[in-house]
Amino acid sequence: MRFLKISLLALLVLVIATAAWIGLVGNDLIRTATNSASHSLCASAFLARIDPDRTFGEEQLPLMGAVGRAIHYDVDRRRREVRTTFLGGFAARAVFRDGLGCLLAHGDGPVPEAAGFQPDVIAGGFAQTQVVEATDRAIRKALDQAFAEPDPAHPRLTKAVVVLHDGKLIAERYAPGYGPDTPIYAHSLTKSVVNALIGILVRQGKLQLDQPAPIAAWRSPSDPHHAVTLDQLLRMDSGLPFDETAGALSPMAHMLFLESDMAGYAAAMPLAHPPGTVWGYSNFSYLLLGRVVRDAAGGNAVDAERFARRELFGPLGMRDTVIETDATGTPVGASNVYASARDFARFGQLYLDDGVVDGRRILPEGWVAYSHSQTLKTGYGAGFWTNLVSEGSVPVWDAPWGMPRLPKDMYYARGAFGQYVVIVPSEHLVVVRMGISLDYGTGTEDMIVAIIDALHHQPRDRPAVAAATR
Template identity: 35%
Template sequence: MKKTIGIISLLVLGTVGFIGYKNYPKLDLISGFSAKSVASGHFLDNRSLDIIEKGDNDINLIDLASNTIDENGHLAEATVYGFKKRKAVYREGLGAVLVNDEYDASKPYLVPKRNFTLNTKIPFPYGDGEPVTTPLPNVDYKRLQKAVDFAFAPSNEGKKCTRAVVVVHNDQIIAEKYAPGFSKNSRLLGWSMTKSITGTMLGILQKQGKLNINQPAPITAWKNDERKNITFHNLLQMNSGLEWEENYNTISDATKMLFQESDMTQSQIHKPLVGKPNATWNYSSGTTNLLSGIIRNQFKTHQEYLDFWYSALIDKIGMHSMLIETDLAGNYIGSSYAWANARDWAKFGLLYLHNGNWNGEQLFESTWSKYVATPTPTSNKEYGAQFWLNACGKLPDCPKDIYYADGFQGQRVFIIPSHNMVVVRLGYDHIDLNTFLKEILASVKKN
């Protein structure tokens, strides 16, 4: 018996040792992802550690991490088999951030000034009151509900699917559903849908006459080499020709930036050209964070930069639940870390559906929505300017005029001009988005 136990123990230790050997270089990224996810999910959305570990961190390798939450210190820590401890600290107004050994918790920091004034007398979307519930005559609500329910059914492997769906037609919510444990108030991470927020800030700055997207990007390090010809436009379209590896399954430029860099606006700057601007499309989170840094440089003070994103867009259209997290250097992580409830994500889609006009005020030029939905050269018509497109027919049973904000694990804000509709879907990858959208559209007759 003792011999059997000893053999089993050796096998377990050998397995653990092999896993550790194979993945040791990744441990810093694994514990970093886990600590950041726990801190954000807990302090931004009040999720318990158990819910986060089973619903957010149940990703291959990430589930190897052991996590703790310090309520008094407003932080979370993670290790992998006791190795590579990482800490993420929550700062009110800025969200959670991974910290390093140089982090000084006593050092003061700036936070954005927010306008949380609510107008509950006006219904969604232009006010903060409950949405109008008057049935629309062109909607088959039974078929619509069936389409929405499809999104919440577990996958064939029994995996979780959707956390939230909001369907808006003619400025009215016609369907809305949440998974158990989530509600209309739940803040959900948009991941790379944040890129569409960042791109929108450039559109607003252009409308305000503060920049021209056809001009070269103002990067000092590029002034004396061939990168000097890269424009805002090239960066917005991910078509700069700069080197970048966007791979979340290994140690790549993207994972090193998100889980090791203190200033994420610098990661793309130092990359060489491996192609030609406007002729070499390459998806890059580093590019979007570079744009966030460029936006910061448009303002005289850091406070003005922090305030602008909220005063010019987020609070302007009543996305009061939204918070964009910053890195240690105080830059908005424009590639990945915007949190908001599903209704507020829908408001963002509606802003584009109405070509930048929000209740009579033009936030960006009406042509901007067409610009972001115009295919980028060499992207196979899949990408525009910080938005993904269906011009390529990726969703074969859906209109080709659809364009959308797209985030990891199936976060989507679909803008469908031909049907005057916005569809928000937040959750996990285990869903056929083509069938989901096709059935929603089939339930609504065109006006």
Template identity: 35%
Template sequence: MTERRLSLIASLALLPALAACSNTAPVDAPLTEAALDAVEEDAGAPRDQLARQIDDLFTQEGLGETRALVVMHGGTVAAERYAEGYDAETRFVSWSMAKTVTAVMIGMLVSDGRLRLDESVPEPRWNRPGDPRGEITLRQLLQMRSGLRHTEAGNPPYDSSEVRMLFMDGRDDMADFATAQPLEAEPGAKFEYSSNTTVILADIAARVLTDSTDPDTRRRAVDDYLRTRLFAPLAMDSMVAEYDANGTLIGGSLMHATARDWGRFGEFLRNKGSYRGSQLIPRKWIEFMTSPSPRSGFYGGQTWLNRDSGIDRDETLADRGPETMFAAIGHMGQYVLVSPAQRLTVVRLGHSDGEQRPRMLQQLLDIVELYPET
């Protein structure tokens, strides 16, 4: 997969100060032609209001840099805007949004009968007699409750497990680094967000798709499967996935696609695995991905949910948006927000640091809340 809510009380508290500064209510600057051109005439929400909220997302100070925004309503593009230097052909890095793509790939392998959700996984290192990691199931990996030792965001950064895996001693064979970790909790007992866990899932997919240990063969097997079963049917032609030196998909962090293609992926999830009448994955798998796990009401199967500490990851912010909304979320403010109740997918791509991100998400949710639930 990172943000949500300025409370109404806090907003109202500002009114006396504003009134003291002036007897005249503040007036928004006229919308520019570029701001209006970003929104379709029939956008499914009040056009001027939508244009205003999108313009604020791109221009307000303190929100970071929004580089791309795509709003899809009812299956069509309702609004689309890019910052200078970016356009509809630009590929944007996923960061942790890739985790949700990896979960779909695993679901297809389960549907094919090549993996089982509640059986121990085909990881040779763990399947030795007496190794307690042999009890870890696919479900537990998907729900981030494997029990493996992990630190996602350490201080200093080089103490972080995912930094070591991605950029330091684990970078050439990321799955080897990730699967070598000992247990720090009983499998299934606790939630711990882990980019390394998703690399383990990607390695499992490679092991299922080929017996070869040759890096190029492993890479081709996974890449061909993703392209044939997911990217090509969704017309996600821009998608480029990265692999490590051992041919393992970097499934938790590094996929690149245009904003429109990230929107297509969100629409695929919104329609529970269906695209233009073709059911690419069983509906029940998407329902599994978007249902809370036993150890985290805010997280499903490699997917963030709109519950406390979920999409916003901040318990101090009030809930906003439908409870059924879910998201693929990435580092520095990458979002594919999906709201089935509003027939809505919103993609925001850019760069917001830790301080900017909560405010940016509030603005993004202002856009979401212009759309009624149906």
């Protein structure tokens, strides 16, 4: 009986402490956690076809810490949705929609465009369907290191590496359960995809870089936002605040996990600086660019997805790519592309080939050079990071701008937790690395240095070892 009283007392203390903690940090942190888990596990189960328990253990639980241990989730394969709760409350729900990926459904109401659509099958892509093993011993060793776990306390969890040289697939490797057709959460690689979609609209004459951004909420000339241009949104010097600050309750996290109209939330954010004067990492900017794409494509989620498939994914043979939307049908241009590593290799090759594929111009002339030209005095371009700054670091993050051991002409797409599409024009090289490196220790620069060194030491008359990209 005395033990029972002690146990009940301990339980009461735990309940009181938990309630006090929730009251202290506010509901938003818990809602962010449950919404994040619902979306991640929905995409894992129904889009990437990866065991959601594995995803929760590798990605969500380490990020959430103590909160994660109180998370319960249910994967409903019949309804194709995931429901998540925290201690029985703070319910979250994500629903899979054909052709559109997963949508955070805030509440139990109707899901916009719930039926999704059946997209046309994308042809083309790599001629080789089997995994291409490197024939060069040094390149195989470089990939060995990319998948190694030198520090078990800080796992890299590399999921995929793909290497293109001279437009040919010369090496690739995947973690167990992943393969050439596995869509992987791309995080901010999405911003570079949005760069391409905006470029296509510029080529079609529907947009101009120096025009005020066509955002309905900014239409009034008296609004300080009215002067913000598409160029400034792409370059992240629009004056919108640096939104990816430390902690789970950053403005970026609020937008992605707590708002149904993400671009509407971004549009209402006050300017922190006059446009064109200060660089600040801006997920807000790329949600607004997603809204621009949606409006130009027809105004809803299916229109936006069809536009992306018809004008970009299809011509490149990106067969396993989806860009998800929010509840308003706006592509989540900051973060929500899922694509295979091979698809991202094809995407990188498009930029290496100056925006042309199979003789067809996809991006406007000069767009690639524009995309990796320097913004202010930073190491950022317009949707891509550059290797042009050798000193200093990214504000707030205190992270290096580039990869100093790689050639200066290198530029790259980068996403959270170690997503990279690295383009090295002087080496005719594209390298894709994807994974769940929560501590950012990916070894990607070391791997690419080793690959370049190996290529320099190969005999010039070596036989062709891999299939062309088309």
